[in-house]
Amino acid sequence: MITLRNIVKNYDGKKESSRAVDGLDLVINKGEFVALLGPSGCGKTTTLMMLAGLLKPTSGEIYFGDRLVNHVEPKDRNIGMVFQSYALYPHLTVRDNIAFPLRERKMPKAQAYERAKEMSKIVQIDHLLDRKPSQLSGGQQQRVAMARALAKDPEILLLDEPMSNLDARLKLDVRDEIRKLQRELGVTTIIVTHDQEEALAISDRVAILNGGKIQQYAPPEELFSQPVNLFVASFLGNPPMNLIDGVVQEDKGVQAIVTSGFEFRIPEARKLEAKHIGKPVKLGIRPHDLMLTDGSDPNAIAMKVDLVEHLGSGKLVKVMDAEQKMQSTIRFVTDNEAPVRHGDTIQMKIREDKFHIFDMTEDGHNLMQFR
Amino acid sequence: MTTSTLKKALAHTYMTLLTLPIIAMIVWYFLAATMNFTTGEFSLDNFSFFTEPVEYSGIKLPLIWPIVLNTIVYSLMIVAIEVGISVPTAYAFSRLDFKGKGAALKFLFLMRSFPGITLIIATFFILVKMGLVNTYLGVMLVATTGSLPGLVYIMKGFFDEVPWDIEWAAMVDGTTRFGAFKKVLVPYVLSGIGAISVFAFLGAYGEWFLFKLLIFNDDMLTLAGYLAKLVTKENQIVNYGLITAIGLFYTLPVVVFYIFTQKMFMKVNMGGAKQS
Missing domain, CATH: 1.10.3720.10 (MetI-like)
Known part of the structure; x- marks a missing residue:
């Protein structure tokens, strides 16, 4: 188990302007696969470097199990790490690259080479053992880096954007392989990435970071369906969530969010507390949670189609309100059969259980209680 | 085609002319070391420093x-x-x-x-x-x-x-x-x-x-x-x-x-x- 407790990292000593990580708490269970996800500059790589011991936290504690490792050298932490650039040793062959960490542990050469061969078989590069890194393709280099990181049977595997230099197709394969390998070996793994699809696909839990703080730390489906705040909601999802400015109003016990283009009645089961009435909010709806309907539906909202994009598996439709009073367009996804054309006026509705309301008076937290 | 050949020829002539003095110097250098200029004959007299101290x-x-x-x-x-x-x-x-x-x-x-x-x-x-x-x-x-x-x-x-x-x-x-x-x-x-x-x-x-x-x-x-x-x-x-x-x-x-x-x-x- 890895525990990070109130970690702060300033790159320039006491200067707060250089703060990269700002009071981070994180618990990672043994054998778990955790992703640190966030935009660039959010502190995710800094956090990984502190786990590796390459950077020291300014304050806070890092525990591996019960052991405080703040001042333990990287070499004594028993970690394997794959870098974004793979960081293979260019002067050594693939065999020597994989055997390097073992040789550093004073393992006899023959035994280290034996183990290197074993590892190379697992990642399917055993035919390349005598090559130099410069003679390998990007995908092969990535495998060598994985083999090197895993050769010493580490307690913790750290992956720093390991797939960002691979092409899209290869990424999918490598992703599955990493996941499979991690399950087989049961090694606690932490991956840093800015690719949300990758993070959601590969990990047991994802920590979303922004501004050096954890915004939400949860399994992928929970992040997606129950974002705790505006940042998580807008960061996750492609196409992104529709966020529409509005004000909460109450009329005869019925709450509604009034936007410049339409009025959305909040279902009885999800009524907000009275203190939010009259306050600005953002209504968040994922493009998949808007549906076409017909005019007889009491909840139907009339919209004008601005643009239709074909996604292959469906259509991405951008709509404006009929009078074009709203500042932003709304995106939603329909199937290919839906008769939607540019310039049409359509009726759509919001799935009653699939919307979010973010409080805009404070930090943008999600007002919906998920029970 | 002809202009490019001409250009090439010009470039080569130019390069040769520029290099000639350097080549001449090197040739002269070797000649000065290995030739007796009064008689114009090849000689290795100058290399006697290999076997005896220099004195002149x-x-x-x-x-x-x-x-x-x-x-x-x-x-x-x-x-x-x-x-x-x-x-x-x-x-x-x-x-x-x-x-x-x-x-x-x-x-x-x-x-x-x-x-x-x-x-x-x-x-x-x-x-x-x-x-x-x-x-x-x-x-x-x-x-x-x-x-x-x-x-x-x-x-x-x-x-x-x-x-x-x-x-x-x-x-x-x-x-x-x-x-x-x-x-x-x-x-x-x-x-x-x-x-x-x-x-x-x-x-x-x-x-x-x-x-x-x-x-x-x-x-x-x-x-x-x-x-x-x-x-x-x-x-x-x-x-x-x-x-x-x-x-x-x-x-x-x-x-x-x-x-x-x-x-x-x-x-x-x-x-x-x-x-x-």
Whole structure:
């Protein structure tokens, strides 16, 4: 188990302007696969470097199990790490690259080479053992880096954007392989990435970071369906969530969010507390949670189609309100059969259980209680 | 088609004409060493310095072989000292944070562009006070001090190009910081170390001024100083044949060496190339 407790990292000593990580708490269970996800500059790589011991936290504690490792050298932490650039040793062959960490542990050469061969078989590069890194393709280099990181049977595997230099197709394969390998070996793994699809696909839990703080730390489906705040909601999802400015109003016990283009009645089961009435909010709806309907539906909202994009598996439709009073367009996804054309006026509705309301008076937290 | 041929022909003529004087000089150089100009015959008389001490118009110089030995020992020692100091120093400048780093770097740069010759009188007095005049130690101290800033600067450039990832990877893989330096960074910048070794060697091999200034015994000279002695007496009749012959003997090893190492020089910039 890895525990990070109130970690702060300033790159320039006491200067707060250089703060990269700002009071981070994180618990990672043994054998778990955790992703640190966030935009660039959010502190995710800094956090990984502190786990590796390459950077020291300014304050806070890092525990591996019960052991405080703040001042333990990287070499004594028993970690394997794959870098974004793979960081293979260019002067050594693939065999020597994989055997390097073992040789550093004073393992006899023959035994280290034996183990290197074993590892190379697992990642399917055993035919390349005598090559130099410069003679390998990007995908092969990535495998060598994985083999090197895993050769010493580490307690913790750290992956720093390991797939960002691979092409899209290869990424999918490598992703599955990493996941499979991690399950087989049961090694606690932490991956840093800015690719949300990758993070959601590969990990047991994802920590979303922004501004050096954890915004939400949860399994992928929970992040997606129950974002705790505006940042998580807008960061996750492609196409992104529709966020529409509005004000909460109450009329005869019925709450509604009034936007410049339409009025959305909040279902009885999800009524907000009275203190939010009259306050600005953002209504968040994922493009998949808007549906076409017909005019007889009491909840139907009339919209004008601005643009239709074909996604292959469906259509991405951008709509404006009929009078074009709203500042932003709304995106939603329909199937290919839906008769939607540019310039049409359509009726759509919001799935009653699939919307979010973010409080805009404070930090943008999600007002919906998920029970 | 015809214009391009014409252009090519013009370019080739131009290049040939420009190169001719250089070729002529080299040919003349060989001829001067191996021909008796009064009779116009081939002769190796000028190369008698191989077997006997040089002596003409009042100059007496010792036999050349001990001088050759001096040159080799001196040059190799200079290479060892300068490389041994500049590589770790450059690493520190490139990778470590320490107080006064910026100022020290600026000072290095200043030293590099400062004409050392202007300090020579002060240097001489200091060496006299320290009792290091007419010793190899004195010469080496002054020579290394003069060339280190440049070498450190070049070497720093090589270390700057090594990605941090590689060093970190080594440390995660079980090395100490010094272990990472020794096992990963030094091999990574090997071509740079080769380059500064060659610079250091050529600098030492060609050093004559310090020997002229600080060494008074002719048998302690190196080849460059030896050669310098031949041409620096006043009012003498210069023996061109002898000078070119010794000059040839002095230059040939460097030329051969250069032919073998130039590939490495060409590769110098590959040191920091990305792997992908």
